[in-house]
Amino acid sequence: MFTSPRSSEHRGSDDLLTAGLGLDGLRSATPPAFAEAANPTPAELRRRAIWTNWRGIADLAPGGGYGDLYGSVAAVPGREFSAYAKVPGASQPHRVLVQLPDAFDASKPCVLVAPSSGSRGVYGAIAVAGAWGLPKGCAVAYTDKGAGTDYYDLDRQSGARADGTIGALGEVDDLAFVPDAPVNASGVAFKHAHSKDNPEADWGRHVRQAAEFALKTLNEHVPRPGGFDFGNTRIVAVGISNGGGAVLRAAELDGDWLDAVVAAEPSVYTEGRGSRAIYDYTTEAALLMPCALLDAPNLPQPPLTAQLQAMAALRCASLSQAGLIEGVDTAAQAASAHAHLRANGWTEEALRAGALSVAFDMWRAVAVAYASAYGRYQLDEHPCGFSYAMVGAGGAAHAATAAERAAWWADASGIPPGAGVNIVARPSKDADAAFADLRCLRGLWDGQGADADRVRKGVAETRAALPRKGLPVVVLHGTDDGLIPQAFTSLPYVAQAQAAGRDVRYWQVRNAQHFDAFLGLPDYGARYVPMLPYVYRALDRVSAYLDGKGRLPEDATIATTPRGAGKALTSDHLAMPK
Known part of the structure; x- marks a missing residue:
């Protein structure tokens, strides 16, 4: 199931959570540099990918509250283990990665499983799951769920390797994505659009495989009599946006492998009750x-x-x-x-x-x-004639340079436009x-x-079913979400699940939209509160419940207060549920 395994140690000035950047480094508008632009090392690519994904998810701006009011960027020493995984029937693999902190407690093992939001790379959920779990000694298992930033250069027939560096087709055997491309194809291909697998249909199974990779990693690298399995290891799945949809799809899978699910602003499509597929409301918008x-x-x-x-x-x-x-x-x-x-x-x-x-x-x-x-669809089959390529400032497509190609894996946020790749x-x-x-x-x-x-x-292949009976599920959504509107997604999902007697709790957060990262824009910060504090609080509540020290949260509409122009976020603005 798992191929191209890699491992690395991250201590001292290169930790698991921020790659040694800390809050100041994550806040910097300048990305971590490559010593050689065309030939970055795996360590340089990792640090830059972590910087990119933190900044794409969290509001790190001064006054936004991250690091003092909520969240953690504490240095967490430990090890990383990564591989490719492939679900049955798929032609392309997805990435899985486990961060194992030195403080992991084998006598009370916990694993957070975190699929990336959007189409982000394998570090896409580090600000969601890593920031909560790693400082508490939990291992965190990530997956790019068949999307990610493994772009493929059709002009040079080259793509990302297991370590993020670039390799040429026929010269290396660990390319993360090789598209079914026609002869003399030009431009850029990426897995979410061009794998021909419809990865969204398998997002729940991607989450399950990431959990299985975590157990495999623990059994190989952490001594424990009897080893680790789903019966003796706490497994909690958490995700936002597409990652939220992925953990809800995982919740419907058979077996008692999951202990709880936390899904924020989930992109989820169900039957009836006003639910609309993302393709439907996106094309309308x-x-x-x-x-x-x-x-x-x-x-x-x-x-x-x-x-x-x-x-x-x-x-x-x-x-x-x-x-x-x-x-x-x-x-x-x-x-x-x-x-x-x-x-x-x-x-x-x-x-x-x-x-x-x-x-x-x-x-x-x-x-x-x-x-x-x-x-x-294959690369040249898009029914509306679209393709992807590097596009310069003047709007003309061009073949990627070695430096542009080398940075894709770390700099891209998933679906283009981004990292110089644009829609043609x-x-x-x-x-x-x-x-x-x-x-x-x-x-x-x-x-x-x-x-x-x-x-x-x-x-239709992406439609969600009910979560497993007895599985605790907490769903959160901002009432002002303009990208994944709750009226089309979480509201109908929760209504359907609760009507069927499933254990689903729902927090609706007033004055919260989809993108915490844009709260650094003054008018957005003045109007909207971040969603991440509520994700962390939901994880707190779920963890306490599983420890037998508290109850699951009740349904709630959280009456937040926008902080206004020029003001710092405070706990009063968040009105955090107790």
């Missing part, structure tokens, strides 16, 4: 939200700059001409788009926070990659250049034909 936000008051700033407002007005005109909205002028068209989204379940809070996803082109980025994944669309002379392609993407959900059937089949 990509089309309508730019226009609709012109009718939405009190948007957080940035992102609706003058340039984005001009683009939004063009989108209103495109939608009107296509007969998708009504109105004779931009204001009326924006009101119509706004009304359409509200009628389809979007709340005003989700729309306001969704402005961030419009500004960063996240809706299109998700739709392009997920269409490819759900349809199990078909040429368009339209003023609203993206509109036709976005309609194509939307048509794969609500249209007809073989491609639409193919994508919808892939989406």
Whole structure:
């Protein structure tokens, strides 16, 4: 099950939790440097990947509370063990990695299993699980769940190795991802979109394999009479966003291998009760939200700059001409788009926070990659003509340089755009250049034909079932989440599970959106509270319950208070459940 094993020690100036960077190093806007840009060492890549993933998840800005009000960046000495794992039927592996602190207590063994959020690499959940578990002496098992940052350079036929360094096809035997590519293909491939495995359908099994790798690691490296197994080792799965969806999928698997689950802002799709697939509401938002936000008051700033407002007005005109909205002028068209989204379940809070996803082109980025994944398409088969390549400042695609290629594994956050890799669309002379392609993407959900059937089949494979009877599950979600709206995801999941008598508890956090990392933007920090403190508190409550020292939390709507402009976050703002 596990191949290409690696191990390393991390003590002194290179610990498990921050790679020796500490809070000041994580806060630095400058990433840890490579001595040779084109040939970074595995240790340099690891340190930079940890820096990238901390900054992509946590609010580390001064005044945001991390490190003093909640969370830990304490140096944790220990060892790391990593490998590739592959679920039955998959063509490509996923990465698994176990961090084993020196303080691990073999007499009271605990393991947190943490799938990455989004499509991040294997360190993607370090700020979620590592920050809580490692200082407490728990081992932490991570998985990139078949996504990750193992980009493949089609021009040079090379990709990431087990240690993150670059290797060429035919010259090394441990490449993390080799796509099924046509002859003379050019550009960049990445696993989530191009594995042809639809990895999201197997995210629960990826989590299970990470737990199995943790037990294997403990049995090989920690002395204990009788060894470690699911019966004598506490296993708690925790994740946010896509990672939250992954641990909920793990919760439905047979067997008593899991002791508890904590899922925050989960991307989860169920049957009925208002649940919508991420591909459905993402493609809807990509089309309508730019226009609709012109009718939405009190948007957080940035992102609706003058340039984005001009683009939004063009989108209103495109939608009107296509007969998708009504109105004779931009204001009326924006009101119509706004009304359409509200009628389809979007709340005003989700729309306001969704402005961030419009500004960063996240809706299109998700739709392009997920269409490819759900349809199990080969590189040159995308039904809407999209591909990926290195794109320069002028917008022209080019072959990656050795230095650009070397940094992908550490710098990328998963789905492009990022680390210089961008989406390449078909040429368009339209003023609203993206509109036709976005309609194509939307048509794969609500249209007809073989491609639409193919994508919808892939989406159906991701539908979640009920958690196992008796398994404690705590679900958390921000009421203002604009990327994974709770109305389409956690609310219907919890309602279905509770109606079936499953042990699911639900915290709804007022004034919390999806991205803690963006709370460093002044207006976002003033309006919104972070989600990570509630994840850590839920883990505290679950741990106490499993120790027989407390009860599981009750359902709660947490009445937080935004801190306002220029103020530091305090415990009063968080209104943390006791």
